[in-house]
Amino acid sequence: MGDLWVPGKPIGRRLFLGLLGAGAAGLAFTKWSYRADDADSGNVAEAVPLGPMGQTPDIESLIGQHPNILYPERFRYYSVADIPGYSERSWRLIVDGEGLDSSLRLRFNDVTAFPNVAYRSTFRCVNGWRVRNCVWRGVRVRDVIDAAHLNRRAKYVTFSSGDGIYTDSLSLQQARSDHAILAFELNGSPLITEQGRPLRVIFPDMYGYKGVKWVRRLEVKSHRDLGFWEQRGWEIDAYVYNPSAVTG
Amino acid sequence: MSALSAPARRLVRRFGTGELVLHWGYAVLFAVLLLTGLGLYLPPGQNPVLARRELVREIHLDAAIGLLLLPVLVAGAWPRSVAGFWHDVERFDADDAGWLRRVVVPRRLRRRPLPSQDRFNAGQKLNSIVVAAATVGFIVTGCLMWQGEHLPTSLSEAADSWHIWLMLAMLPLIAGHLVLSLLLPSTRPAMRGIITGRVRLDFARRRHAKWTARMAERGEPAD
Structure with missing residues (x-):
């Protein structure tokens, strides 16, 4: 000894x-x-060619449902209220607000009829988890709100969830960026219920809480509505990179 | 019969009030943190509180603040009890080293009994130190996750990973702790100590002979 x-x-x-x-x-x-996960405005999302729906591997079913202690990279599903149901027959997306000259009530098929885009990005939660290589397919927020004719009062877009509680907002400039989409497909499969079925906001420049799930209404307004978590102290502009490095 | 069993039924004080409050306060807070943490983590189908994130998160954060304050408050209220605990836990001697080496050998294969132990055996000392360090780790990584929006994503991601790995590392420790205190007949009498502060003298002599010998030297009475 x-x-x-x-x-x-x-x-x-x-x-x-x-x-x-x-x-x-x-x-x-x-x-x-993990240093490669420190994004900048140039690499936060990458446009990918559109493939036929349902043709890419459904990795959501692999990484979404089964926590794996050796590979913890998976979605953790968050909700602050009961998850709203979805019926294709009754579901509508309402697009209205003082910043628009007209309003829209869109069926799901009307939404998917807008020009489709797909982006590969890392989904980043403000709490620290992330899921790399998510390919989101959807339509640009820009195309949808522009269809209702923006007027001079249009400054902000408020997104409301079908749960009746969760909301968030983006400035008009952010909402009209290429990366801000209303997504209906992840990695080749329609969104699962907990992921926001049938439609959710994806804006990979910002943390996941900005991406309202089960989105049912887009309001274009002259003033900013604070979102659910922003009323509780979270950042309004939740960039995943230093926004002062944003150019253009 | 009563003359033989009477000394065995005598009780000796093993834990001070501060130690009891620290243990049970920690146990309750850890249970709340584990359950709410699972509520923030588990996927659909396994998670009954999936739709109550704000409430679950609030409870998790409040319990974490409680975990941070607990040792400070207990040390302030019962400084001698906590100082005694730390003094007894952090000191290891040759018997502790021998105990740790040989405790892993199945009892029937041991050629000699385990070295006598003090108020805490070497395993309990190690457990306390590892749990204390892990608690600091939980608090640091939790703060980094909590303030994630102001940090580089690689740092909040690293904190998230370590928060989970720490939790996974703690599970076997907790499971072992529960088995030893609730199920294993030879160690179960210790449960009385952490509830009432007192253990049976015969148990103390059997499992903590060095401690009872020291008490006898000092002439400390058993109840």
């Missing part, structure tokens, strides 16, 4: 501090290994 085991030596203190040091080193190493 060496000096280490002299009776009464405070080995525990050293072990405690050693564990904290090892933990800090582990955290630093993990951050370094």
Whole structure:
């Protein structure tokens, strides 16, 4: 037995501090290994060619449903209210507000009839989890609201969920960017219920809470409505990168 | 019969009030954090509180603040009890080293009994230290997740991963703790100690001989 085991030596203190040091080193190493996830405005989303619906692998079913302790990268489904049901017959997307000269009531087929786009992006939650390589197919918010004829009062877009509680908003400029879409398909499959079926907002430049699920209404307004989490202190502009680096 | 069993039924104080409050406060808060954490994490179909994220999150954060305050408040209210706990937990001697080496050998294969142990055996000391360090890890990574919107995403992602890995690492520790305290006949008498503060003298002599010998030297009475 060496000096280490002299009776009464405070080995525990050293072990405690050693564990904290090892933990800090582990955290630093993990951050370094995730460095590619630090996005910038140039790489946050990548346009991908449209394929036939349902032809790409359904990785959602693999990574969405089964937590895997060795591979924790999966969606964690969040909701602050009961998940609204969906009926193709009665479902409508309402597009209205003082910033529009007309209003729209769109069936799901009317929404998907707008020009389709697809983007590959990393879905980032503000709490720290992310899912890489999500291919979202949908229609641009820009195309939908422009169809109702923007007027001079159009400054912000409020998105409301069919759950009657969750809302969020984007500035008109953000909502009209290429990346802001109303998505109805993830990785080749229609959205599952917990993912926002049939339609959710995806804006990969910002954290996931900006992407309202089960979206049922777009209101174009002259003033900003604070979203559900923003009323509770979250950032209004939840960029996943330093927004001061945004150009153009 | 009564003359033989009477000394065995005598009780000795093993834990001070501060230690009891610290243990049970930690246990309750950890249970709340584990359950609400699972409520924030588990997927549809396995998660009955999926649609109540705001409430579950609020409880999780409040319990985390409680976990942060608990040792500070307990140390302020019962400083001697907590100082005694830390003193007894952090010191390891040759018997502790021997105990740790040999406890993993099945009892029937041991050629000698395990070295006598103090108020805490070496496993309990290690457990306390690892849990204390993990708690700091939970709080640090939790704060990084909580403030994720102001941090590089790689840092909040690393914090999220470590928060989960720490939880997974803690599960076998907790499971072992529960098995030893609730199920295993030879260690179950310790449960009385963490509820009332007192354990039976015969149990203390059997499992913590060094401690009872020290008490006898000092002439400390059993109840």
